[in-house]
Amino acid sequence: MAYDTKALNRVKRMEGQLRGVLRMMEEEQDCKDVIMQLSAVRSAVDRAIGVIVSDNLLECVRNAEGDQAKMDGAVQEAMDLVVKSR
Secondary structure, three states: OOOOHHHHHHHHHHHHHHHHHHHHHHOOOOHHHHHHHHHHHHHHHHHHHHHHHHHHHHHHHHHOOOOHHHHHHHHHHHHHHHHHHO
16 A cells, blocks of 8 residues: 555654654653653554555545445455554
């Protein structure tokens, strides 16, 4: 699967956020602030998973060419991915 720029940029932002968290920890900043930033990263990961799964699902449905069994399989696989990510 080809990942679009939107998904790649989301992951790059998360990478920057995690680097910021590491810096905060190295600087021994307040744990509340560190936890707040880690929560933001977790939310960003959840949103990225949603974007990637939905893009993949759309691609699979388009490629199913009207085959109901293929579409059902694609939907089930997408749901499995979402459940597994929790």
